[in-house]
Amino acid sequence: MTVLELDDASIKFGGLIAVNKVSFQVNEGQIFGLIGPNGAGKTTCFNLITGVYKPTSGSITFLGKSLSDVHTDKIAGLGIARTFQNIRLFSSLSVVENVMVGGLLRRKSSLPSALIYLPSSVTDTAQIRHRALELLEVLDLTDVADVRSKDLPYGKQRRLEIARALATDPKLLLLDEPAAGMNPNEKVDLMNTVKRLRDDFGKTILVIEHDMKFVMNLCENISVLDHGEKIAEGLPQEVRSNPKVISAYLGESTN
């Protein structure tokens, strides 16, 4: 089943065509990679999918529903969750509280009941907290559950962002450069975690990344963008040896 489909999606900013007729499909249970050199338009694609920008032509469909007119605040409700290139955590909240914010989306009680502290809101809060703690365990953050998220080391902050996104119970998870700034060990851990999210929990995952080795080892299907256009697509070994891809990344090591 196709979870996400971009069909000739394009966006223009003034005279600059940032994304030009890009098409690809992400199927259920896939780990899909979107790569390309700096400025290729990868994050712009993400922003198109999450409703930050509206495509000037072409379409973006999620589970059969068009995303062209959907505003950012409805995206999470539809089942798409994302992490950010520059980490955006709720700094003064603790780790578990950060994840609980994600869990709010699937709440069962109402705000007035919280204001007058009815039992329904108390149980709901406990339930949200329990699920948050479960997610922390999946992402190996249980030992820092009550630490202020601002005080976490970088690698754990990135994992926390993923945990928080998962709390919204998404069908599609968008990871924006999740391995940036990590050391090789952390990258291997992240790779295994992402694989586990797909294997054990059935999540469909779309990853933007720079690190070729990370992407080649993690993703099953890869689309390569350059200057806003798709220049290659396919399995990692096909993409890796594609001359267009190599020349686009000229100067970067592709081992």
Next chain:
Amino acid sequence: MTTGESAITPQTGGFVPKLNLGMFFGVRTVSILATVLFCVGIDFFSGPQFMSRYAAGLIFLCGTYVALSVSLNLINGITGQFSIGHFAFFQIGAYTAAGCSKAFYATMHLPTLEWLVLMAIAGSITAAIAGFVVGLPSLRLRGDYLAIVTLGFGEIIRIATENITYLGGSKGIDITPHYQSIALIMLLAVGCIALSRNLLKTAFGLGFLAVREDEVAAVAMGVNVTRIKVLAFIIGSAFAGAAGALYAHKYGFIIPDQFKMDGSFIVLTMVILGGTGSVTGSILAAIILTLLPELLRDLHNVSFGGLIATALMVLVATFGIKRVIDTHFDLLKMKWLSALGVLAACVIGEIIIKMLLDLFPHVRTHAPIDGAQLRMVIYAATLVIVMLLRPQGMFAHHEFSWTWVKKVLHSKTAVKS
């Protein structure tokens, strides 16, 4: 999308938290009864047979400012919307009560307390509408711009009331019944505190905090940022309006000049001093900053030389302590000692400088300053000093709780840097 199950661990089924309803409602009922008793008790013990009218009025004022600062904290501290025109809602509530009382009180023949409750409700409704109006720009404007808009709104309200002759215009308006209800203002303050605490104890509070911390991330997580921002304004302004209505009845006479932006400034200082986001902090700061200037009222002859000397030494002390805070010390104890040392040096410096200044005839013969004039100066100085030395306020984001007390007692024995 969701069923009753947790989608994360489909095997174990859902987590069903157990809540002992009997205990739950039992505790709630007892605490509500205790609170009501507390408020009525304060009202009783501030009666004329126990304390002077002046002291009772002071307690009323404390209750008012607690309600104001906790409600402002909901908007500023918890939701992170920078509103500095809070007094506008206070004024709207007061004038609503004034208008309704003028038009209807004589004809309705209701007992005083019930009329006051009705007026408080009316004040909260009109203030909530105003809060809604002010909250709408918050959806589009960044922090400092929103601040200016809220300030401007406050001034527009004040200038408008000066031009409405039915409400007395710039000459003010009398209000009957002229009655000070400490029970009601305390109940209002407690209600505001309870609401804030309830919000923060549930997951919903996290939604508000998320809006404060990072709106973009909050939206991406499906938090309804629009709804939360507008709600924060509505609830915060409603409480301010209710307080305004009770305040109007206490004084029996209000005039637009009372509601200048100085008032918003005072409430803002209380929230900052207490620590944005901390309900406990707002309560304490409101009480401290209401009572402090009253102590000054008795100081009728502050010598001019003393004033200059104190001002200079406060300046030096502030920067000295800031230096101490920024310097790294191996032992926390040393840091405290250095700070105390700075303070001691400044006190001595003040005495010396005062003596030196008094040698100048110009200074010696200057008219003494009345303590009451220092009120706003102290508020302003407090705000600036808090922002320079400890911007997170007294309590930062923390609340009072028994676990916190235990932590503090334990850490006193540890050696930290």
Next chain:
Amino acid sequence: MMLGATHLTMPFLASLDFATLPQQIINGLLSGSIYALIALGYTMVYGILKLINFAHGEVFMLGAYTALFVSYFFGFEPNSPYHATSVWYLVVMILASMTVSGLAGVIIEKVAYRPLRNQARIASLITAIGMSTLLQFGGQLFLPNSPPPNIDQRINPFSQQIKFNLVPHDSSLLAQLNVLKVTKSQADSAWKTRQKLETDTFSPSPEGVRIRSAAQEADRHFQDLSSRYQTSGVTVQMALGRIVTIIITIILMIGLTYLVLFTRQGRAMRAVSHDFDSASLMGVNVNSVVTFTFIIGSVLAGAAAMMDATLYQPGLQINTFFGLLPGVKAFVAAVLGGIGNIPGAVVGGLLMGVLESLVGWCGYTGWQDAAAFVVLIVVLLVRPAGILGSNEVEKV
């Protein structure tokens, strides 16, 4: 609905006196130039630090007090004997105001804003509000406040009114008017002499009635023709002091333009306002640029204060709160023109002045002060970037 609109606006429009419109616009432009000078300070500081310098109004206030004290020094204390004035006194006053204001601005920046530069912008804003209030109420303790003093009007050598004919009046009417003037004075003196002969001036004899009505009619003819003459052309008048004000303002703005566009410091300022962090990485000494910006902005405000209190509104009463309202209006002007944009501040200032003038011309003088706040809210809701500003999207 259109009919209803015309029904409401027609009587309103009819009540307006279009003959005074040019004068009101000129007045607006003159007061706008003062707002522009103050607005420049706000806009430059915002451009560099993204901070609304709430205390700028108080820097303005301190400039006014400086001018006051310098005028005392030159012998123009309250109730002092007559003293000849000289343009040099004003020169010293404006230089002193500019110096003191500049110093005040720098001190405020070093004490209150610099320590908080690394924290959230809201922190600086709160501190700015605190400083502003502190200066207003603290100043009250040390500076003469009530009764509010004013700079002695005698120090102003430019007090005569100058008239400008924008559209010349009908000269034929002028000739007729002079003839009628003679007729009128003759009839008036006839009635005056007649009055002495009457026993009861309120019910005179038939002959007396004839002479009195002749005098009244002559007077009425004269008044009619006089107002026709007035409305046949457009004359505006302004005090020479105001003309001097605008000349000095223009000179200062030319100086500022040169500074920003052609000097090294000006280039540094523009670099920092573009991107704070990159500029410092490029070797620009950010601290000195910030100090420099505050100096320039505060110096302009000091000049504006001295001119306002001495030349523009001679006899204006000064107290420690008097910087608040001009400060707010100038801030709105800066936002209106596009905050962070220097030409925008000038445009915004002039517009605010004219707008205020027009609100008064429409008869709503009580609402003139509220007009600033209304403009502010409208601008922030409709076009927050202002007239000359540019819209920037926050990138995720």
